[in-house]
Amino acid sequence: MNQLSNPLRVHTALFIVSLIYAANYSLSKEVMPHYVGPYGIVVLRVVTAAVVFEVLARLFAKERITGRADNIRSILCGISGIGLNQLLFFGGLNLTTPISASLVQTISPIVVVLASVVLLGERITLKRALGIGIAGAGAAMVILSRGPAGAAGQSVALGNLLILLNATFFGLYLVLVAPLMRKYHAFTVLARSFLVGAFIVVPFGFKQALAPDYAELPLRIWVIILYMVFMLTVVAYLLNNWALKHASPALLGVYIYLQPILAVLIAVALGKDHLTWGRALQGTLIFAGVWLVSQKPKHKTIIGKEVPLEPVQD
Template identity: 70%
Template sequence: MPNALRVHAALFLVSLIYAANYSLSKDVMPHYLSPFGIVTLRIVGATLFFAVAKYFAAPQDKITGRADAIRSILCGICGIGVNQLLFFSGLNLTSPINASLLQTFAPIVVVVASVFLLSEKITLPRALGILVGLIGAALLILSRDVQAAVYPQATRGNIYILLNATVFGIYLVIVTPLMRKYHAFTVLGRSFLVGAFIAVPFGWRDVLAANYGSFPPYIWAEVAYMIICLTILAYLLNNWALKYASPALLGVYIYLQPVLAVLIAVSLGKDQLTWGKAGQAVLIFLGVWLVSRKPKVAGMPQEE
């Protein structure tokens, strides 16, 4: 298989894994496992996996220096612990389509965070993109659609998802220097370990209290999916693809994930796509597209 085709296959599979999770998680929570219970199982499972993977793949690689140590702790807080607690708490309260659309807000946060943390300049198109994306997100968060009776706390759930996208966007900015300096398993092992210290106190009681004997086979399969595919496989594929994919290609798959999530949610009867949601999606997508455009440098061709 040519390398370009493998990159597309990896990115598509990652998008599909994330997209399916919005609907599959609805089967598991809150009846079988609470949101915090799911997060605890997921993070503990990934922590063990990456600890073993690091032992075999990069046994001598260690994060050194105070600055990198602090950065790795922040990665565990933003990218793993707080991120996952917010995501599953929000998904439990809102619809799959709302959650998938608000997740695409992360690239906008990356640009804003880069301005403050990396001193990047903000251009007029990017500023406009931030504004348009914020309007789309605000309309989606505050809207009351035909499923208001199914998700009476959707507004709170939408806010959690937006906060989740925000902390994840910050994580993407602060983790980049570590990924360039250390082995990926070293960074992920440390990040998930820190995330476990945050998540386990919230969810260990729910994990112990769950009635596992009542889990039908498909629930066991979906729990395994969230631990293995959503946490481990998706990261490994995404990390590999990022080495070869262009920014333009990554942008395509940012838009593909909510499209797949909508198709899966509607086909499984988990959600309904309305004209209002479609309009809000257009605003968010437009905002992401504007902030994702690289600013032109005088005398230099724009990179694609």
């Protein structure tokens, strides 16, 4: 879509979504692992979202996914886009720093392209190949850098690697979910995906979810938990899905870059991380690579416009 419908509202929606996701990198560190373990947070978020989207699907969609192929695809979406995605993100963020995590996650559009090459027959141009190499070099520098000690001290590199895997699975999810989003109501697809995801995350995190004495948690921690459970999943998704119906691909690309920039500013402002020249170089390489990869061949589109380009975290 070359024209924007209601530009101010579209920009506002996309900015709020970017801000919600960006703030999560630092706010999550307030909660885990001291108050609630990372997998406990995942359980709280995914189970709540599964219930919310099931209710929304029954109220507004009133349809079910049918056919063996679509059902298998929806299960794969729940595994890659919800279950593994969430476990890897919060597990990785628990070990690394907000800035490193936000930079590594920016490579998800590259994973979308690579998955599209394999699954959809998308072609790789020389420019895209160069972009993959540049962004890959930047991501490798982030992953291998030690940075400030995280929750696990020497496990920063492991945390960065988990975030990379998180971005990989979410990129795969975006390609898998595209046909379903074009065929079914978004609430129907999300309800199924989060239901499958709930079955995956509960065995990993139910003990962490039940461990805290929630009555004794400080009000500030309660607010952050509610933020992660509702704002990250329900509010951000609804705003994102509406904006994607009215925004041009070029505009969406701008907001892909805005999220890590906001994450850096928030992390530095809250004292959760600090920006160095090395981090700036790593981010520049990743941004440059993603920009080159995002230059799509004119004859094809990788995914439908209504696919929720959520950052990998949720």
